[in-house]
Amino acid sequence: MKFTQVFIPTLKEAPKDAETVSHKLLFRAGLIRKLSSGIYSYLPLGLRSIQKISAIIRQGMSRWGAQEVLMPLVIQKELWEESGRWQAYGKELLRFQDRHEKWFTIGPTHEEVIVDIVRNEAKSYRQLPLNLYQIAPKFRDEIRPRFGLMRGREFIMKDGYSFDMDEEHANKTYGQMYDAYSWIFRQCGLNFRAVEADTGTIGGKFSHEFMVLANTGEEAIVSCDACGYAANVEKAEIGYRQSAADGGGTSKPQKVPTPGRYSVEDVSAFLHVAPKGIIKTMIVKAGNEFVAALVRGDRELNLLKLKSVLGADDIGLASDAECPGLTGAHVGSIGPVGLKLKIIADTELRYIRDAVTGANEDDFHYTGVTPGSDFVPAMFADIRNAVRGDACPRCSKPMGITRGIEVGHIFKLGTKYSVRMHAEFLAEDGKSRPFVMGCYGIGVGRTLAAAIEQNNDNDGIIFPLTISPYEVALVAINMKDSVIADAAGAIYDTMLDRGLDVIYDDRDISPGMKLKDADLIGFPIRVVIGSRFKKEDLMEIKIRKTGEVVTSTRQDLFEKLSAIRRGLLL
């Protein structure tokens, strides 16, 4: 394609509402434009990149046994009532009526539709497994859309659903999708990690999030370089290592006044005790029960972990007003000694000695408190967030923390939807059974945004070869110079003949603009035809990623280009 034939509105400055790097660059490089909050148009270059990502997804899905379908965008209320989600989904579900005042939604996800299709058509185990997916726009009325393509309201998503006859087969399918996803993101040229994730309210046993590693990512990932364990920080287990000898403390609890010191930080400074020598006590309401959760002063309580430890449906911190009645003190002076509530202590506290805790009396703390002798927790459990340096639960080596952007998520759904929606098949033994399902999503637009978030510099995007709108940018430095223009035109034609994915910048503008634009858009390979071509018959090939420049004669050009191309695919 010629630059003059493509609609590429590049911008020198980013609009002020663009906050993240990817949002700014997507905008400045002319890949997208905003229509409304969280709603974007894809311009030619953006679409091209989206299509390349989609093509890779299709290849991967097909290779691991999934088939593409296309489901309706608009779905009637009745189907969503069958699964119970018309009520449960909340305001993210866009609901509207047609002229007959019949209610519909624009699907944010398609479990209901796919289950309806499969339950009507697949009656026998002989028809299983079925693994169907689509690539289509979705709509979720997010409370706060942000970061451009990263969290839009309308977005392109690949959503897939599998139907198996039993757990064993479903697990196998899950494994295949795991492999397919790993292959897909590798093909996209992304640095990513598959992490164990919380299954959320959807339940189920397995869930992995595929995270593109980027400093600006929204999610924290805990990972172990030694054994490859990786998990969302919400979920990451901690392999404790004993950090102190067993045995009692050396002193008895002593009550000391700590006027006006209610935070770990203030108490730490006032009593000259490090935060790790303090036991932080939080009152948590789990279902209808109140419990005290204890973590070291320098740690954060993880409510999700506590929730699963307690087996509670619902969990949250008790309000400031509820605490005095339960403990005798306000938040900031609460502690485990003499407390009448059930106490859950973080495992790490097994090894703390002579610690500082609240005294359950406003403006007083105890020093010299040792768990086991001065108070007895109902149990020790892993209830805190993992931090850098914590031991890996698998191999005990120290783990690191990186940030990531969730681009894919695979779930083993089980029979939740098939049971609710009466989706059953006849098994080999002649009995009716619900399908065992899995669901698998990839945010296509988000993958593009994440790729940019991960690969950019001050000049612009650095596209991975496989998802770049064009692989090669051919730049003629001066279109008014007929020697250069003619040569460039001829080389462009040859490139097309050879099947290269090339865009030819044939605009009659200053060289600076062309070069800036090429860097901004981030074409992986740039071929420049300029003064050196006139003088020495040489053209210049520049690799965007490394900045490396090689010169080439016309004869060697294609050989060199394919070598560079191969190098970029590694």
Added chain:
RNA sequence: CGGGGCGUGGCUCAGCCUGGUAGAGCGUUCGGUUCGGGACCGAAAGGUCGGCGGUCCAAAUCCGCCCGCCCCGACCA
């Protein structure tokens, strides 16, 4: 939904406090020079100042309501 901010040519923004002729840079168009990192000279086009209402002789500017957008928070199968 709670808190904060913004809305002025296509983009970035000044002007508003203290009411009186609507501005700059970039971009665009035309002419010329230039041609390896957003080049230069000259000319030009382009604005219901988010909308409605109010105060006033007079409103981009002051007041009220509404709309839109952004940021922080809660939320996120």
